[in-house]
Amino acid sequence: MNDYKVSNKIDICMSLLIAYFLILSISFSYLNLGSEIENYIMVTLVMIVALASYYLSRTFVLVIILIIDFVYTSYNFLISVVSDVKIGEGVFFWIVIIPVTALVVSFLSEEIKNLENNYTKIISYNEKYIKVDISTGLRNISAFMEEMPVYINLYKRYNVHVSLILVRIKHGNRLAKIVGKEYFNKVLVKCSEELSDSLRFEDRKYILDDDTFAFIIISDKDGTSIVKNRLKRSIGELSIGKEELYNDLNIEVQVGSYTINETIEDSMEFIERAEKELEYDV
Numbered sequence: 001m002n003d004y005k006v007s008n009k010i011d012i013c014m015s016l017l018i019a020y021f022l023i024l025s026i027s028f029s030y031l032n033l034g035s036e037i038e039n040y041i042m043v044t045l046v047m048i049v050a051l052a053s054y055y056l057s058r059t060f061v062l063v064i065i066l067i068i069d070f071v072y073t074s075y076n077f078l079i080s081v082v083s084d085v086k087i088g089e090g091v092f093f094w095i096v097i098i099p100v101t102a103l104v105v106s107f108l109s110e111e112i113k114n115l116e117n118n119y120t121k122i123i124s125y126n127e128k129y130i131k132v133d134i135s136t137g138l139r140n141i142s143a144f145m146e147e148m149p150v151y152i153n154l155y156k157r158y159n160v161h162v163s164l165i166l167v168r169i170k171h172g173n174r175l176a177k178i179v180g181k182e183y184f185n186k187v188l189v190k191c192s193e194e195l196s197d198s199l200r201f202e203d204r205k206y207i208l209d210d211d212t213f214a215f216i217i218i219s220d221k222d223g224t225s226i227v228k229n230r231l232k233r234s235i236g237e238l239s240i241g242k243e244e245l246y247n248d249l250n251i252e253v254q255v256g257s258y259t260i261n262e263t264i265e266d267s268m269e270f271i272e273r274a275e276k277e278l279e280y281d282v
Contacts (some may be wrong), residue, residue, distance in 0.1 A: 013108035014016045020104055033090050042094045046101050061106055065099045133207045135185050136192040144206040144214055148248045148267035150211060151216055163224040163259040165215040167195060167231055170252040172211025191235060198234040222261045228255045254281040255273035
């Protein structure tokens, strides 16, 4: 809701800014300000003020505007007194235009920065609290690190056999470069579906990075070996796609597993043991 309000404010500011510069152009022509070089200098100054207002803080810009208006007014007043010349309408025009320009642009800048900050907060929130990978629907590494200690404690307290299976797509990074990131994401989705279908509903399924899946199953070492073979078979016949360019490219995976024992102290050690087993599967 707040983002919607900020977006509306930005739309209003942009509309006001466009209308404002339209009025500025019409007024410049109507007051016949184009006949004096001084007014062209002031137009340039207005553009500089607008640029400064966008990047600098509002307080600092207002101080600059006060100085500019004071110097410009004092200069014209001095010329009027010394030369006995009436102060023209253009002087009052610029005295008003400069601060109005700064206020409109600085307000727009502030709302855009608020929108950027909100976006950054949302991204940070998603990375911290969202536990599901959008593409595959599997739990991500944050969920894995959060839930893994539960299974370790389950073994330590109740002696329940817990195994961790890692499945890594061979040459995943190279494959992504060949077929493109977008197409490789489709491959990941297909792999996740095939692997998930080969497991039980109660088995925990994760995607740790762009080419590695992790599965926590309640099973001893022998049962885990059977599951590993089943996972390999499910991916064995999976090809990249029907496109002629990719006909000769097939998905190959490495599968490694480790069944928890008394030597495992924490989640990282459990992962490291499973990764070592993964390296042996060539």
